[in-house]
Amino acid sequence: MLLAVSIASILVISYVGYTSGKEVILDNIHGQITELRNSRARQVQSYFNYVKNHAITLAEDPTVIEAMKSFTDSFNQLENEEVTTSMTSEIWLFYEKYFIPRLQINVDGNPTISRYFPEDKISRYLQYYYLVKNPYDLENKKLLDMAKDGSEYSKIHQKFNSFFRSITTRFDYNNLFLVDSETGNIVYSVHKDTGFATSLKSGHYSNSGAADLFETLQNNRERGAFDVIDFRAFRPSYGQPVAFIGSPIFQKSNLIGILLLQLPVDEINRIMTGNFQWKKDGLGKTGETILVGSDYFMRSQSRFLVEKPEQYFKELEKQNISERTIERIKANNSPILLQKITTNSIKKALDGEEGLDILDDYRGVPSLVAYAPLKLADSLDWMILSKIYVSEAFEPIQIFGKRVLVTSAILVPIVTIFSLVLSRRLVMPIYRLISGAKK
Numbered sequence: 001m002l003l004a005v006s007i008a009s010i011l012v013i014s015y016v017g018y019t020s021g022k023e024v025i026l027d028n029i030h031g032q033i034t035e036l037r038n039s040r041a042r043q044v045q046s047y048f049n050y051v052k053n054h055a056i057t058l059a060e061d062p063t064v065i066e067a068m069k070s071f072t073d074s075f076n077q078l079e080n081e082e083v084t085t086s087m088t089s090e091i092w093l094f095y096e097k098y099f100i101p102r103l104q105i106n107v108d109g110n111p112t113i114s115r116y117f118p119e120d121k122i123s124r125y126l127q128y129y130y131l132v133k134n135p136y137d138l139e140n141k142k143l144l145d146m147a148k149d150g151s152e153y154s155k156i157h158q159k160f161n162s163f164f165r166s167i168t169t170r171f172d173y174n175n176l177f178l179v180d181s182e183t184g185n186i187v188y189s190v191h192k193d194t195g196f197a198t199s200l201k202s203g204h205y206s207n208s209g210a211a212d213l214f215e216t217l218q219n220n221r222e223r224g225a226f227d228v229i230d231f232r233a234f235r236p237s238y239g240q241p242v243a244f245i246g247s248p249i250f251q252k253s254n255l256i257g258i259l260l261l262q263l264p265v266d267e268i269n270r271i272m273t274g275n276f277q278w279k280k281d282g283l284g285k286t287g288e289t290i291l292v293g294s295d296y297f298m299r300s301q302s303r304f305l306v307e308k309p310e311q312y313f314k315e316l317e318k319q320n321i322s323e324r325t326i327e328r329i330k331a332n333n334s335p336i337l338l339q340k341i342t343t344n345s346i347k348k349a350l351d352g353e354e355g356l357d358i359l360d361d362y363r364g365v366p367s368l369v370a371y372a373p374l375k376l377a378d379s380l381d382w383m384i385l386s387k388i389y390v391s392e393a394f395e396p397i398q399i400f401g402k403r404v405l406v407t408s409a410i411l412v413p414i415v416t417i418f419s420l421v422l423s424r425r426l427v428m429p430i431y432r433l434i435s436g437a438k439k
Contacts (some may be wrong), residue, residue, distance in 0.1 A: 029368065030356055032282055037370040038287045043271045044384070046374045051245050051263065052226050054171065059247035059259045060224075064178075067160040067188070069259040072180050073294075074153040075187040075197075080123045081151065087128045092117065093170060094132045099194055099238075105331045106239030108324070116194060116204050116235065117242035120219050126153070126197035129337040134192065142168075144166045157188070164190050174242070175262035179214055181248070181255045195236030208234055210260055213246050216379075217258050223250050228377045231265075231299060231337055241265065241337040286367075287388035292375070294350060294381050296342050298335045304363070305335060345371040345428035349383035358390055366390045 041249035058064050096114045103111050118124050124297035136143045142165050146158035168190045170175050178188040184201025190234040198204060198213040209232035216227050225246050240263055249257040272289050274281040281287075291299035304312040316326050321339070329338050341362040348355065361367040371385040 004191065014076050016430060020090075030370075033287075033386050033388060034356055034370045035147045036281065036283070036287075036289060037227055037372060040272060040386065041372065041374050041384050043262065044268065044291070044374065045265065045376060047271060048228070049102040049263065050379075052228075053204065054226055055245050055247040055259060055261055056226055057259075059249045060168070062259075063160075063258065065074075065251055065256070067156075067164070067248055068178050068259075069251060070156045070160070071153070071178055072150070072257065074156045074187075074325075075122065075126075075180070075185060075289060077154055077240060078125050078139065078151060081122075082148075083121050083124045083128070087132075087356050088124060091124055091128055091130050094127075095194070103222055106233065107235075118194075118203075119196055120182055120197075120199070120203070123197040123199075123203070127194070129154070129330050130157075130192045130196065131194075142190050144192075154359075160188070161190075164188070172264050172267055173261045174237075174264050177210070177258075178249075179258040179260060183259050184211070184214060184218075193236040195234075201270055205235060208232065209242065210234065210244050213244050214258050217246050217248050218249065218255075222390040223248070228380050230293060230380055233337065240332060241334075265334070268299070269301040273303065273306075276306065278303055283386075283388060284392050286365075287386070289386040292341050292346050292349075292385070294339050294383075296346060296350075297337050298339045298341060299382055302335050302339070305329070305333070319364070344368075345369045345385055345387075349373050356427060361387050361389075368437040 054068060093114060095117060100111055100113060103116075106278070118127055123340070130144060130362050131141065133147065134144045136140045138320045142161075145161045153167050154380070155172055164176050168231045175189055175193075176190040179185065179200060184199045184203075184206070186196060186198060186200065189196045195205055195210075195373060200208070205211060209229040213227060213229040213366060217225060218228075224247070226245070228245045229243060231241040231243045233239045243265075244260050244262055245261040246258055249259055268291070270276075272291060276284075278287060279285075283289075288303035289300075290302065293299050302312065304315075312331070316329070316339075323337055327334050332338075337361070337402055345357065345359050345361075345363055349371040350373070352373050356368070356370045358366060359369050359371065367387040367389050369385055369387040371383065374382045374384040398414050
């Protein structure tokens with residue numbers, strides 16, 4: 001009886017200890033994954049608030065206002081400059097050699113030069129001198145401060161280019177545009193591409209995200225206004241995903257231009273990946289935090305593309321992702337605007353729900369997922385989720401359970417032996433008394 005009571009006590013204590021320990025571990029896991037989601041959300045919101053204030057401040061800066069007015073005036077003066085047949089041919093060859101081949105990587109079909117070739121005389125003139133005749137390579141066209149055309153525009157360009165180039169470098173913007181508020185002409189940009197000197201109002205890129213943002217701010221006409229446009233494929237950037245923020249530029253009470261800043265994808269990825277230090281953030285081997293747009297496409301980098309690309313692409317193939325999409329993800333080394341996620345967690349977040357649940361992730365693996373909507377602007381609604389595989393998240397519970405089981409397995413025989421020895425010692429005097437009575 002004593003033995004049975006002892007063993008039963010050990011089993012009850014082990015069960016209570018396991019249950020209590022499991023609850024504590026679960027609370028810690030849930031708290032960690034939820035706090036990571038909340039922390040990343042705050043960081044992204046803080047970043048967008050920062051660039052918002054920076055854009056507004058820049059638009060009100062006297063140097064920017066002066067530059068906007070000077071570039072617009074000198075840009076319009078180029079109408080009288082000659083664009084020869086030879087110059088046009090060289091621009092055509094530039095598009096054929098450098099632009100179209102890179103654009104083909106990110107767009108479907110067969111893009112043609114005529115579809116993107118500048119029709120306006122001023123556009124051709126400036127693209128000739130700042131793209132074709134620019135001695136720097138494609139990624140460093142911004143380093144040319146003054147073209148050798150002798151125009152007033154180039155004098156203005158020399159005066160302000162280093163100032164704007166410094167802004168994009170120090171604050172990590174991919175590009176900066178000054179846009180004429182009346183015509184939509186991009187009268188200046190730091191990085192020179194095929195969008196430079198074209199019109200967002202009537203040119204080849206009038207259907208782009210940049211054009212939509214320009215139109216919104218042009219119609220707003222309020223000092224200190226701000227808006228942002230979500231990531232969309234931008235042809236001048238070879239069809240890669242680009243997001244813009246912008247603010248109107250006023251001279252006294254007159255709207256004279258629109259400032260557009262091209263947001264860096266790298267900065268958002270740095271925030272979401274913890275500077276690619278997932279393990280240091282407590283996400284183990286399978287955890288990550290990602291952003292998803294209202295169109296269900298990813299807005300940040302995938303950990304598995306970075307760490308295990310071969311396995312990542314094999315899993316995409318199993319999910320029947322088209323070969324073309326996989327090729328584009330490989331070419332850009334990014335799933336942004338290419339990989340669609342329609343998991344239950346994303347659908348719940350899109351409906352405005354916030355929660356924590358065990359759901360299949362975008363790779364079809366059961367995961368512990370903390371999800372929530374993330375509103376960054378009136379026109380920008382994203383979803384954020386932190387997740388980790390269930391197998392890894394609950395591994396501490398399994399380890400704890402095994403330790404409890406092993407401990408119980410060791411204690412039961414020890415208690416059994418101890419009980420037998422103790423009972424023998426207790427019974428022996430009784431046996432002696434019985435034996436003495438019989439004699």
